[in-house]
Amino acid sequence: MPAPLPVILDGDPGLDDAIAWLLALASPEELDVLAITTVHGNVGLDLTTRNAGVTLALAGADVPVYAGAERPLLCAPLTAARVHGETGLPAADLPEPRRGPEAEHAVNFLVRAVRERPGEVTLVATGPLTNLALAFRLAPDLPGKVREVVWMGGSTGGGNRTPAAEFNALADPHAAHIVLTSGVPVRMYGLNVTMQAVATPERVGRLRGLGNRAGRVSADLLTFYAGVYRERYGLSGGALHDPLAVAAAIRPELCRTQPMNVQVEMQEGLNFGRTVCDVYGVTEQPANVEVAVEVDDEALFALLLERVGRLG
Ligand code: RIB
Ligand code: CA
Numbered sequence: 530m531p532a533p534l535p536v537i538l539d540g541d542p543g544l545d546d547a548i549a550w551l552l553a554l555a556s557p558e559e560l561d562v563l564a565i566t567t568v569h570g571n572v573g574l575d576l577t578t579r580n581a582g583v584t585l586a587l588a589g590a591d592v593p594v595y596a597g598a599e600r601p602l603l604c605a606p607l608t609a610a611r612v613h614g615e616t617g618l619p620a621a622d623l624p625e626p627r628r629g630p631e632a633e634h635a636v637n638f639l640v641r642a643v644r645e646r647p648g649e650v651t652l653v654a655t656g657p658l659t660n661l662a663l664a665f666r667l668a669p670d671l672p673g674k675v676r677e678v679v680w681m682g683g684s685t686g687g688g689n690r691t692p693a694a695e696f697n698a699l700a701d702p703h704a705a706h707i708v709l710t711s712g713v714p715v716r717m718y719g720l721n722v723t724m725q726a727v728a729t730p731e732r733v734g735r736l737r738g739l740g741n742r743a744g745r746v747s748a749d750l751l752t753f754y755a756g757v758y759r760e761r762y763g764l765s766g767g768a769l770h771d772p773l774a775v776a777a778a779i780r781p782e783l784c785r786t787q788p789m790n791v792q793v794e795m796q797e798g799l800n801f802g803r804t805v806c807d808v809y810g811v812t813e814q815p816a817n818v819e820v821a822v823e824v825d826d827e828a829l830f831a832l833l834l835e836r837v838g839r840l841g
Contacts, residue, residue, distance in 0.1 A: 533561040535649050536778060537642060540771065541570025541656030542580035543613050544750040549655055549771035551743055554588035555836035559779045563642060564593045566635035570656040570700055571609045572617035574599035580617045582626020587743055589841055597635030597660035601701035609696055612757050620749035622742065639664040640671060647674040653778050655681045655771035657697050662704035665711050672713035681774035683804030684720035685820060695720050698793060699802030706793040715818045717791065718774045719804065722784055722824040726773050728755065728766040732830050736837060743840035769829065776829045785823040788816035
């Protein structure tokens with residue numbers, strides 16, 4: 530059994546980030562979660578940071594939390610409270626955080642942690658890429674020292690916040706541009722695969738049937754989420770966007786990926802925040818991203834169910 534992968538979880542919980550982080554924290558054989566860094570996104574930074582503490586308490590994990598960027602690099606902040614509820618974690622029976630965030634800013638922590646273990650640390654990003662972009666600008670040596678970025682974001686097709694743009698990319702397109710063009714190895718899990726990983730009523734029932742608190746809370750969160758996804762996207766449940774990114778960090782074979790040139794539209798207008806993926810290589814530009822193009826969503830859910838079942 531290889532040694533667990535050192536990872537830093539960066540995100541904007543947000544209910545699917547929280548479920549993704551439960552999966553990560555319940556997988557110590559594969560992932561060594563060094564820390565959590567929080568960012569603006571689904572809800573404001575104060576709430577994403579508090580929700581990180583709630584998620585850690587739910588997992589019974591003692592992992593430091595570093596609060597990061599409270600707004601995008603340039604554009605106006607965007608939130609998704611309609612999808613994730615006003616608090617970002619629409620569920621009852623949530624535990625209180627056991628401790629607050631560290632004093633050090635997330636960006637300074639990212640620079641320090643990666644430099645301490647060059648080539649070893651994987652950044653699993655499930656929100657806007659503002660923290661990573663700031664770290665790469667603060668420390669230009671960093672992209673060459675990060676093992677890999679695994680990002681839930683973008684899409685080879687349509688968007689979920691605008692017809693062209695996926696939320697994490699749209700929330701900070703300039704940050705996404707900086708990270709995707711930095712030379713750091715990136716695996717991108719976009720809507721074209723994550724929207725296939727649906728938390729159907731049957732799957733939510735199996736999570737609730739685990740009989741533990743983590744399963745009950747996950748089921749409550751996904752039940753709220755399902756209402757939004759039925760109404761807005763016509764799906765039978767919420768898409769397991771962020772859990773897919775964490776699952777792919779654990780088991781890359783869950784998805785087929787294809788090297789592509791990916792650029793981010795930063796021009797205001799219809800395509801603002803779009804990840805323009807050169808699926809057929811027509812630009813003859815070098816590939817800068819490994820883009821997920823197929824997913825085994827049965828295997829994803831089986832992994833999620835088994836690991837959440839390990840928690841209290
Ligand atoms: O578009 C889906 C992504 O945006 C997910 O990461 C969700 O948590 C939101 O951040
Ligand atoms: Ca997220």
